[in-house]
Amino acid sequence: MFFRFFVKRGKLELRITYCSNSQKFLYDFQHIIRAFYPGAELMFGNGGDIHFEAHFDGFNVRIQAEMENKEIVVKNFILTDDDHESKRIFGRNLYDILKTLTGKELPWGILTGIRPTKIVYPLVESNLPDKEASEYLQREYYISKKKSHFLLEVAKNETNILNRVDSSAACLYIGIPICPTKCLYCSFSCHELTKRIESLLSLYTQALLTELEKTYKLIEENKNKIVAIYFGGGSPAVIGVQNIKRIFESLFANLDVKDIRETTFEAGRPDTINRELLELLALYKKDFNIRLCINPQTSNDQTLKIIGRNHTFDDIKKAFELAKEYGFENINSDVILGLPNEIEEDFKKTIYDVLNLGPASITVHTLSIKRASLLRFKWQNYRFMDEHTVNSLLDWARAILKERGYIPYYMYRQKNMIGNFENVGYSKKGFEGLYNVMIMQEKHNIYACGAKAVSKFIFENDRIERMFNPADIQIYISRILNIEKL
Numbered sequence: 001m002f003f004r005f006f007v008k009r010g011k012l013e014l015r016i017t018y019c020s021n022s023q024k025f026l027y028d029f030q031h032i033i034r035a036f037y038p039g040a041e042l043m044f045g046n047g048g049d050i051h052f053e054a055h056f057d058g059f060n061v062r063i064q065a066e067m068e069n070k071e072i073v074v075k076n077f078i079l080t081d082d083d084h085e086s087k088r089i090f091g092r093n094l095y096d097i098l099k100t101l102t103g104k105e106l107p108w109g110i111l112t113g114i115r116p117t118k119i120v121y122p123l124v125e126s127n128l129p130d131k132e133a134s135e136y137l138q139r140e141y142y143i144s145k146k147k148s149h150f151l152l153e154v155a156k157n158e159t160n161i162l163n164r165v166d167s168s169a170a171c172l173y174i175g176i177p178i179c180p181t182k183c184l185y186c187s188f189s190c191h192e193l194t195k196r197i198e199s200l201l202s203l204y205t206q207a208l209l210t211e212l213e214k215t216y217k218l219i220e221e222n223k224n225k226i227v228a229i230y231f232g233g234g235s236p237a238v239i240g241v242q243n244i245k246r247i248f249e250s251l252f253a254n255l256d257v258k259d260i261r262e263t264t265f266e267a268g269r270p271d272t273i274n275r276e277l278l279e280l281l282a283l284y285k286k287d288f289n290i291r292l293c294i295n296p297q298t299s300n301d302q303t304l305k306i307i308g309r310n311h312t313f314d315d316i317k318k319a320f321e322l323a324k325e326y327g328f329e330n331i332n333s334d335v336i337l338g339l340p341n342e343i344e345e346d347f348k349k350t351i352y353d354v355l356n357l358g359p360a361s362i363t364v365h366t367l368s369i370k371r372a373s374l375l376r377f378k379w380q381n382y383r384f385m386d387e388h389t390v391n392s393l394l395d396w397a398r399a400i401l402k403e404r405g406y407i408p409y410y411m412y413r414q415k416n417m418i419g420n421f422e423n424v425g426y427s428k429k430g431f432e433g434l435y436n437v438m439i440m441q442e443k444h445n446i447y448a449c450g451a452k453a454v455s456k457f458i459f460e461n462d463r464i465e466r467m468f469n470p471a472d473i474q475i476y477i478s479r480i481l482n483i484e485k486l
């Protein structure tokens with residue numbers, strides 16, 4: 001059997017084809033190619049400027065790269081009977097070929113997972129000295145020395161945070177996937193607040209409350225205690241203060257607030273933050289330990305327009321002032337590195353502007369061009385920073401945030417990020433987002449309610465089962481309210 005696909009590389013339209021007599025490691029092949037050719041589109045097809053051929057014969061594998069029918073690089077290697085090890089062997093050999101072809105090296109090497117710290121937990125837990133752990137990461141995954149040290153630092157911080165919760169601890173996610181407008185880079189199944197969606201908000205809240213009622217029973221049956229709650233999905237405040245109040249009343253009546261260490265409310269965009277909302281949240285702030293998110297993404301108004309936000313950075317400042325007036329100290333701010341048309345100075349200015357707002361935590365994202373985003377179809381219209389600049393700005397941000405007392409406490413990666421980099425959460429001591437860390441480590445149940453919400457249940461031997469809710473709001477409402485009638 002032969003599988004063929006090609007990569008379109010921007011305007012150069014470099015085509016890469018791949019043939020194999022096995023489906024093995026197809027995902028790794030695609031991911032590593034994408035990492036070497038960011039923005040590339042992989043699809044099945046025939047013929048290419050560069051052609052790869054992989055032949056599997058038991059444990060023996062041969063990968064050959066050809067250009068214009070001339071053999072240019074060949075790698076022969078042997079897999080083992082350990083699937084994880086074989087995956088790494090395949091990845092390293094493919095990486096070597098791509099490095100020869102492009103002259104490039106990737107800071108994260110062959111690491112394809114979105115939770116890089118997960119591979120480090122066993123090293124941290126076994127108290128392996130840092131030098132040995134770092135060498136292992138460099139040798140096995142081709143992770144750069146600098147990134148391996150950073151990874152170890154973040155994994156240790158994550159582990160310290162998780163050591164403070166016991167095995168019965170669990171999280172509750174409340175998804176409200178609706179936003180006033182859709183951001184250019186958004187890939188979530190997030191609905192825009194149209195008249196039709198507006199007319200469904202009350203029913204949606206009813207469905208959420210119904211699902212919550214059933215979830216409380218499940219939490220009790222599983223002998224879990226909810227330690228972290230997350231209101232997210234979009235901009236939860238769009239459902240209106242009265243509906244949010246109904247949800248808090250339900251949570252208060254059914255959960256033991258003594259256990260709740262943190263409740264994150266993604267206020268997100270300043271166009272959904274007002275006095276009425278903050279007044280309500282302030283009522284529950286103490287019992288629920290509310291952590292607010294107010295996310296500028298950038299302080300450049302021009303960029304805010306490009307990415308489809310209906311606000312300016314001045315609106316963000318006003319939202320911060322208002323939140324502080326209502327006594328909110330635990331505020332997180334998201335920023336994105338590599339936004340369309342931004343240059344180095346824009347990002348540096350954003351970091352300084354955000355630091356001036358004094359958030360308790362800052363999450364630094366690297367732009368990801370997702371398949372489901374509008375940006376996926378429009379990216380040729382904009383200029384983007386090159387990978388070298390993004391990498392040095394990540395280092396710069398880490399240094400400046402450290403200088404201002406923010407420690408890196410969690411990390412994740414997405415597919416199709418500029419230069420295959422990372423997203424990192426930094427916080428002042430004691431303001432780390434517990435929910436963020438718990439979902440990264442996958443050791444605790446996550447009960448998720450709302451459209452597009454995904455619950456995650458952890459069983460013995462780290463087996464994970466996921467339960468998916470319908471993404472469409474109308475379908476979600478009718479499913480939940482129909483179940484109720486049964």
Ligand code: SF4
Binds near residue numbers: 183190233234
């Ligand atoms: S705020 Fe977040 S969820 Fe809403 S449209 Fe923008 S990226 Fe999507």
